[in-house]
Amino acid sequence: MLVASFVETKKQSIITEKDLNLLWRIVKTNWYIPILIVPFFYLAGYFYAYKQIDVFQAQTQLLLNKNDEYSSGNVVTDAGALYIDNSNEMKVIGSYDIMKETMRRLKDRLQVSYYIVGRVRVTEQFNGLPFEVIVSNVNRSWYEVPLDIRIVDYDHYEITLPDKNVQPIKGEFNKELINVDFNITIRRTSIFDKDLVASFQSTNYQIIIHSTEWLITNFQMGMSVENPEYTNILEIKMKDIIPERALLVLDTLNQVYTENTLKSKIELNEKTIVYIDKQLDEISYNLKNIEDTMQSYKSRKNILDLDWERSDYFEKLSTLDRQRNTYNFEIEALNDLEKYIIEDKDPQFLPPNVFVIEREGFMKTAVNELYTKQIELNQTYSKAKENYPGITDLKQAINKLKQDLLIYINNARKATQKMIENVNTQISSYIGGVQQIPTKQRDILNIQRKVNVSEQLYNFLLERRANTRIARASIIPNVKIIEQPRNMGVVEPNKTKIINSFMSFGLMIVFVIIALRIFFFTRIKSVNHLKELTDLPVIGVLPLLKVSVDKGIVVDEQPNSKISEAFRNLRTNLQYANIDAQARSFLVTSHAPGEGKTFTSVNLATILAKTGKRVVILELDLHKPRVYKVLNAQPTIGISTHIAGLNSFDEIVSKTIIENLDCVFAGPIPPNPSELVLSEKLKELVLACKERYDFVIIDTPPAGLLSDAIYLMQFVDASLFVLNTKSANKKVVNFVQNLAAANKIKNMFLILNGVRSLSGKYYYKGYGYTYGYGYGYGYGYGKGYGQGSYKKI
Numbered sequence: 001m002l003v004a005s006f007v008e009t010k011k012q013s014i015i016t017e018k019d020l021n022l023l024w025r026i027v028k029t030n031w032y033i034p035i036l037i038v039p040f041f042y043l044a045g046y047f048y049a050y051k052q053i054d055v056f057q058a059q060t061q062l063l064l065n066k067n068d069e070y071s072s073g074n075v076v077t078d079a080g081a082l083y084i085d086n087s088n089e090m091k092v093i094g095s096y097d098i099m100k101e102t103m104r105r106l107k108d109r110l111q112v113s114y115y116i117v118g119r120v121r122v123t124e125q126f127n128g129l130p131f132e133v134i135v136s137n138v139n140r141s142w143y144e145v146p147l148d149i150r151i152v153d154y155d156h157y158e159i160t161l162p163d164k165n166v167q168p169i170k171g172e173f174n175k176e177l178i179n180v181d182f183n184i185t186i187r188r189t190s191i192f193d194k195d196l197v198a199s200f201q202s203t204n205y206q207i208i209i210h211s212t213e214w215l216i217t218n219f220q221m222g223m224s225v226e227n228p229e230y231t232n233i234l235e236i237k238m239k240d241i242i243p244e245r246a247l248l249v250l251d252t253l254n255q256v257y258t259e260n261t262l263k264s265k266i267e268l269n270e271k272t273i274v275y276i277d278k279q280l281d282e283i284s285y286n287l288k289n290i291e292d293t294m295q296s297y298k299s300r301k302n303i304l305d306l307d308w309e310r311s312d313y314f315e316k317l318s319t320l321d322r323q324r325n326t327y328n329f330e331i332e333a334l335n336d337l338e339k340y341i342i343e344d345k346d347p348q349f350l351p352p353n354v355f356v357i358e359r360e361g362f363m364k365t366a367v368n369e370l371y372t373k374q375i376e377l378n379q380t381y382s383k384a385k386e387n388y389p390g391i392t393d394l395k396q397a398i399n400k401l402k403q404d405l406l407i408y409i410n411n412a413r414k415a416t417q418k419m420i421e422n423v424n425t426q427i428s429s430y431i432g433g434v435q436q437i438p439t440k441q442r443d444i445l446n447i448q449r450k451v452n453v454s455e456q457l458y459n460f461l462l463e464r465r466a467n468t469r470i471a472r473a474s475i476i477p478n479v480k481i482i483e484q485p486r487n488m489g490v491v492e493p494n495k496t497k498i499i500n501s502f503m504s505f506g507l508m509i510v511f512v513i514i515a516l517r518i519f520f521f522t523r524i525k526s527v528n529h530l531k532e533l534t535d536l537p538v539i540g541v542l543p544l545l546k547v548s549v550d551k552g553i554v555v556d557e558q559p560n561s562k563i564s565e566a567f568r569n570l571r572t573n574l575q576y577a578n579i580d581a582q583a584r585s586f587l588v589t590s591h592a593p594g595e596g597k598t599f600t601s602v603n604l605a606t607i608l609a610k611t612g613k614r615v616v617i618l619e620l621d622l623h624k625p626r627v628y629k630v631l632n633a634q635p636t637i638g639i640s641t642h643i644a645g646l647n648s649f650d651e652i653v654s655k656t657i658i659e660n661l662d663c664v665f666a667g668p669i670p671p672n673p674s675e676l677v678l679s680e681k682l683k684e685l686v687l688a689c690k691e692r693y694d695f696v697i698i699d700t701p702p703a704g705l706l707s708d709a710i711y712l713m714q715f716v717d718a719s720l721f722v723l724n725t726k727s728a729n730k731k732v733v734n735f736v737q738n739l740a741a742a743n744k745i746k747n748m749f750l751i752l753n754g755v756r757s758l759s760g761k762y763y764y765k766g767y768g769y770t771y772g773y774g775y776g777y778g779y780g781y782g783k784g785y786g787q788g789s790y791k792k793i
Helices: 002-011 017-030 031-050 087-093 098-104 194-201 212-222 243-301 307-345 364-385 389-432 439-473 496-519 527-533 562-575 597-609 639-643 673-677 680-692 708-715 732-743
Strands: 055-064 074-078 081-085 113-115 121-125 131-138 146-151 156-160 170-174 176-178 182-188 205-207 222-227 233-240 479-492 539-545 584-592 615-619 653-655 661-664 697-701 718-724 748-755
Touching: 017 031, 017 496, 017 527, 031 496, 074 087, 081 539, 087 233, 087 243, 098 212, 098 243, 131 205, 146 194, 156 661, 170 176, 212 222, 233 243, 233 307, 233 389, 233 479, 243 439, 243 479, 307 439, 364 389, 479 584, 527 539, 527 732, 527 748, 539 562, 562 597, 562 732, 584 680, 584 708, 597 615, 597 661, 597 697, 597 718, 597 748, 615 680, 639 673, 639 680, 653 708, 673 708, 680 697, 680 708, 732 748
Parallel strands: 539 748, 584 697, 584 718, 615 661, 615 697, 718 748
Antiparallel strands: 055 233, 055 479, 074 081, 113 121, 113 205, 131 182, 146 156, 146 205, 156 170, 176 182, 222 233, 653 661
């Protein structure tokens, strides 16, 4: 049970030795990439962050409806939760008109931006410069154009235009500079001292003149308005690279917005006073006419006094007449209000006589509420579309108020008319009695009654005017500044974040490069790596030799070297390889030139010959023969001449400097090498070699370029495919596997050549050997043995 459990646990292991080997191989071959790339991106991010300009943020807070009268905001209920909607006021603060008025007030401070041009970056300045620019007039084409200013001396300066073909413009401080394009004045500031002229001359200054539209757009983009949840507080934030400028803009914006909230109330108050003054003028004029009429009548009729009894009688009649006039005035006011409601007049002009009527309760409250809601509706129209929910709510509320007011007006008018009828009845009764009074006295009393009525109305209007003026003094804004503008410090850029972003991008590049190297450029450097990629047996490993040689047999020249030991191991592995019969013939090939197949063929044959066995090498790379160079031979005949019938088998067999090792060279390069390989004589040649020798080693062209090796594999006991660490990759391994599977090749073995380090007691630091040649297949029979291009690498 324990053994079974251990085996099951091992099978379920998440990380295997193969995974660890893969990870170590990736680290070992790519460790330098992050060391090079990540610091580079860190420095790039640091430099980029240094080049960025710090952005500051200023903030102020406003309390809306400070008397807890939530008239501007809408109280909205959402899922039982009560909150205040101040979105209208937020849009008003950020509106174009509010910002336009703010910029108008600050135009002298903000229209011109000042810069100091340094070697690395350009820095904007707001205070502390030796001069200031006053713009009287400027052509629109000069807006947002940088102008370089150089201080020549204490009294003079020079302006350089962007167009280098235009001569610089010279000007004098504190005097107007008039040009066809602008009219400006550059004045010295308090810090411009004669002793500092030299330092000012060495500084490069630059100015940019801004249009009002640019200023409005720029500061609107930098401003944000927030309303903390469940509060009536607005937080106004302004971002700017100069904190003093942001504070100045916010402070002025607060003033403009506060004044805007009072504007409609003050306008209504002023229009009411104007209306009352107009009525007073008319009454004064009428009163003067009545008094003149009375004086004229008394003079004409020689009247000096009236009887007290009759005077009291007429006084009652005068009182009734005054009541009737008052009622008529009220009816007129009610008619004006009804006309105003029905015709839907401009809400900015509510009939002032409505405010003269001394009616308390529903009438006064409803009229004021109607006026306020219509003003709010107009303001909402200027900031929102027709389908905005707030507009629909306001319209419904206004219609409801109008309906209630119209009903109230109709009822009030009927009641007042009945009062007039009652007064008229009493007046008629008194007039009947008055007819008994002498005509002179009656006329005097009538005139006096008109005087009394006009005087009382005049006094009434004077009182209303005084009350209206007092009411204006009590008009206060619904906004209170609870936090003056203050600097919140640097908010942008987040330099740490920028540097981290650059480093993250660098790491991403590192991963991409490593991934590309893994999938497309990873070379097979070790036996373990090769075994992970294929099921074909790896029968030999040859170390990388660092000393380059063109000729010679390394196992003969350096018998105690590491490479010689590797070939002995290869010989042993071949003897004990799992082959059906004892292997006596071997074909050596590779995927491409320069991988060491000829080097392997010659040295393998040599190491076999040193055991006392008779060995022959068949140089069947008829396209680019190489064996003769390694063996330091200059044959003139060979396989090509034998197949052509020019030489017998015995004639083409050559002895070598190695005992027991013969070689059948390729011979002159034929014009049709591949066709010779397919000939029947070649097959007979191979069989003859097998009969005469203990081992046959066949050196063939690269299988990745030519099919000769694939055809010849049928005549040997085992095929040896040489892979070199400098070019072997997964694609090559797949090629070998597909080759073996497609052609049903048995006994295909792999040899890994060029391994940099081999573990074990035979580690050897000594001679090295690199080997390669180029393939440029040219044809030409009889033009010389070994024709082709050879190069040492």
